[in-house]
Amino acid sequence: MSRPRIVVVGAGFAGYRTARTLSRLARDKADITLLNPTDYFLYLPLLPHVATGVLEPRRVTVSLAGTLPHVRLALGEADDIDLERHTVTYTDPEGERGELPYDRLVLSVGSVNKLLPVPGVAEHAHGFRGMPEALYLRDHITRQIELAAAAPDPETCRARCTFVVVGAGYTGVELAAHGELFTDALVRKQPLRQGIRPRWLLLDLADRVLPELDRRLSATAERVLRRRGVDVRTGTSVKEATSDGVLLDDGDAVDTRTLVWCVGVRPDPLVAGLGRPLEKGRLRVDSCLQVPGHPEVFACGDAAAVPDATRPGEFTPMTAQHAWRQGVTAGRNVAASLGVGTRRAYRHRDLGFIVDLGGVQAAANPLGVPLSGPLAGAVTRGYHLAAMPGNRVRVAADWLLDSVLPRQAVQLGLVRSWSVPLESASPELARLPHPDDHGRDPRVPGHSPPKEEPDDQQQ
Structure with missing residues (x-):
């Protein structure tokens, strides 16, 4: 008899903690797959240290393969989730399409930049x-x-x-x-x-x-x-x-x-395509982080509207502290659904x-x-x-x-302005070159990249 398949989508604070909890509790009970666009967990609170030269970039990244034993990493970005067929469709870093079937699904896709209708x-x-x-x-x-x-x-x-x-x-x-x-x-x-x-x-x-x-x-x-x-x-x-x-x-x-x-941020738009009840763009879940009507689907982190046990009728805010703690609860409850431990409602205490x-x-x-x-x-x-x-x-x-020691005041020019647009739904990935309106592909030698707005005249 094949083992149950658990798929965790997203390796932010909630997803990483979910996968880590499952690797400890359910590694002998299920096959665990973590789907994420990058091969690292980003410790987001220290990102200002990277932007201002205090920390080198790799310092705030943690290897998924190196810290999540018994979890298989699938590199890719989720495009669609079919709740009826129990599948997750994704695109890998080289543009190939893939599909992951699941028996348990944890949605921890996080959030993206919040846009306002301000000209320019x-x-x-x-x-x-x-x-x-x-x-x-x-x-x-x-x-x-x-x-x-x-x-x-x-x-x-x-x-x-x-x-x-x-x-x-x-x-x-x-x-x-x-x-x-x-x-x-x-x-x-x-x-x-x-x-x-x-x-x-x-x-x-x-x-x-x-x-x-x-x-x-x-x-x-x-x-x-x-x-x-x-x-x-x-x-x-x-x-x-x-x-x-x-x-x-x-x-x-x-x-x-x-x-x-x-x-500020807004929930990842992926959850809006599920056809399930939302709360200001966040997927509604019960106190045990399960999606009503789909007990095999769990959600946590910024994209989940989790009832706040300390404030009846309200939902927990979109913060890293809540995502980190919800990841533990989600992992334990998924394991409990497989017969390991007992499920529990999410409760928190501000520290x-x-x-x-x-x-x-x-x-x-x-x-x-x-x-x-x-x-x-x-x-x-x-x-x-x-x-x-x-x-x-x-x-x-x-x-x-x-x-x-003094900071190193050098610019490497590895990330260009056009590759990090504000409207990106995937801020963890730099936008790749693509053919422009004249069909020139910058990945081909001799072809030009999309025209760079001069950084000395823009931003």
């Missing part, structure tokens, strides 16, 4: 959800400072060293905080014109930064940002974006070549939040105790090292080296 944003902004975007931004910031240092006039210099971040949630705040330190380090080697220094703007329509967190954490983060010179503007957002700058909704025009879109502000600064409230300054910084980095499923020694070594 899709064309001139970049998101910050995956490794390609972080690598592009690292090169782009370095390039803009180098071009600013050589600019022929003060206006161009100021525009090139002005960086606009939209969205003052976790991602936007941490990126602006780390980015300001990064550009200050760059201009020490590439001095700008007299009286000009890098300028970071952080915009949000909310009345404060980190509006989803405790006000004390919010106040701490804003105080650090303002002390460093970050121009924090609440109640403000972008009205229009062009290749030369942005127009704010308060009427102010800002000349810039850099617009980073961190306004506090941390916001890494770069250097030795952070804002944290572990177990509800508000902390700031170097102590919060130590707690924050300690938490990340404890939470990471691998690479702890390498990450700690990079942090130590960054504290005593």
Whole structure:
């Protein structure tokens, strides 16, 4: 008799933890397959460290094959799920189509950038959800400072060293905080014109930064940002974006070549095609993470609307903490459906939040105790090292080296602007070259790639 087939779609926080739990509980009971576009789990909270030269890219990636024993990795991106035939159709990295049959399915496809109908944003902004975007931004910031240092006039210099971040949630705040330190380090080697220094703007329509967190954490983060010179503007957002700058909704025009879109995320659109009830784009599940009407299908993470046991009638927010914990519950409940253990409802208890502000600064409230300054910084980095499923020694070594050595101010040019579009439904993958309107294939020698919008004139 063949063993049950378990397919886990997506290796983000929820999917990785699900697969890891199953590899421990159900490895002798089922064949486990993990479908993911990349061969690594990305520890997303440390992505700002990559974008600003603190950590090397591989430090925040954890090998799936190396850390998930008894789990088969299928490289590919899910295109369609047939709930009646119990199959997942996918496309592998080389464009070949494949199909995975399942007896149990875990959907943990995560989220993608949230787009708003703001003119010019899709064309001139970049998101910050995956490794390609972080690598592009690292090169782009370095390039803009180098071009600013050589600019022929003060206006161009100021525009090139002005960086606009939209969205003052976790991602936007941490990126602006780390980015300001990064550009200050760059201009020490590439001095700008007299009286000009890098300028970071952080915009949000909310009345404060980190509006989803405790006000004390919010106040701490804003105080650090303002002390460093970050121009924090609440109640403000972008009205229009062009290749030369942005127009704010308060009427102010800002000349810039850099617009980073961190306004939030939306559930992966894959779940909308299942024909099952949704909650604001998220797939509805019960308290045990099962899809009503399909007990063999489980969902967790950002793409799942999971009932919040602490707030009846509401759903858990789309955060890494919830995804990480839901992955454990999903793994245990799938194993229970195969006769291993007992199933349980998802319940959580907030252990506090941390916001890494770069250097030795952070804002944290572990177990509800508000902390700031170097102590919060130590707690924050300690938490990340404890939470990471691998690479702890390498990450700690990079942090130590960054504290005593200058950062390497070089751009490698491996990720181009057109390969990380904001509207991508797959931020973990850089867009591959493709034939343009004239049929030229850039993968063929002698053929040109899609025309690159000059990075010194755009973003």
